[in-house]
Amino acid sequence: MSSSLSNRFKVSTTFQQPQSVQSMFIGHHATVHCHECSRAMVPRVVIYYGQPLKSICPFCGATFTKFQSGLGRFINRFHTSKPSLAVLGQLLLMAVCSLLLFVMSDLNIVSDQIGLAAFYGAVIFGVTFLAELLFQGIEQLASKLSHESKYYWLTLITIGMLIAINYSELTSYIGGFFFIIVLRGLVVGLICFR
Numbered sequence: 001m002s003s004s005l006s007n008r009f010k011v012s013t014t015f016q017q018p019q020s021v022q023s024m025f026i027g028h029h030a031t032v033h034c035h036e037c038s039r040a041m042v043p044r045v046v047i048y049y050g051q052p053l054k055s056i057c058p059f060c061g062a063t064f065t066k067f068q069s070g071l072g073r074f075i076n077r078f079h080t081s082k083p084s085l086a087v088l089g090q091l092l093l094m095a096v097c098s099l100l101l102f103v104m105s106d107l108n109i110v111s112d113q114i115g116l117a118a119f120y121g122a123v124i125f126g127v128t129f130l131a132e133l134l135f136q137g138i139e140q141l142a143s144k145l146s147h148e149s150k151y152y153w154l155t156l157i158t159i160g161m162l163i164a165i166n167y168s169e170l171t172s173y174i175g176g177f178f179f180i181i182v183l184r185g186l187v188v189g190l191i192c193f194r
């Protein structure tokens with residue numbers, strides 16, 4: 001009984017392992033080319049507190065791949081990581097169009113109801129435009145200094161919370177600020193989805 005079990009185990013391991021390893025690497029090399037020094041290499045993984053942070057070239061130290069932490073993946077769900085001028089342009093266009101409609105209702109060219117809707121539209125798109133401008137500014141700064149922008153956002157949230165604790169009269173403004181940042185994500189997400 002025990003011998004047949006160990007036999008089966010032996011058979012399965014000796015047959016399966018080479019097969020799966022072979023099929024995994026058929027037509028693939030285990031080495032990659034470094035983006036910086038162009039040498040063929042096996043990237044080395046940099047671990048920070050048990051989490052894989054990035055892989056680097058063993059020759060020149062250039063970053064090959066960045067691995068996302070769980071927190072990074074969570075935050076990335078809420079923002080589009082690619083800064084795009086098209087989104088900014090569309091937001092500005094919608095804000096200006098809404099503002100024009102509002103002015104037209106003021107001059108009695110269109111009805112007051114459209115004017116009211118246009119007023120809210122102008123406020124929402126205008127505020128979202130400013131939030132997107134700030135957002136892309138921070139993302140650009142982070143990528144220029146080759147930091148991860150999530151730390152900037154965490155710092156901003158921490159500062160906001162500290163201010164809210166120390167100056168309770170500012171709490172609603174800070175809440176509003178972060179609400180606008182989240183609203184920006186929703187509006188920009190809708191624009192990109194469309």
Ligand SMILES: [Zn+2]
Pocket residue numbers: 034035036037038039057058059060061062
């Ligand atoms: Zn290299």
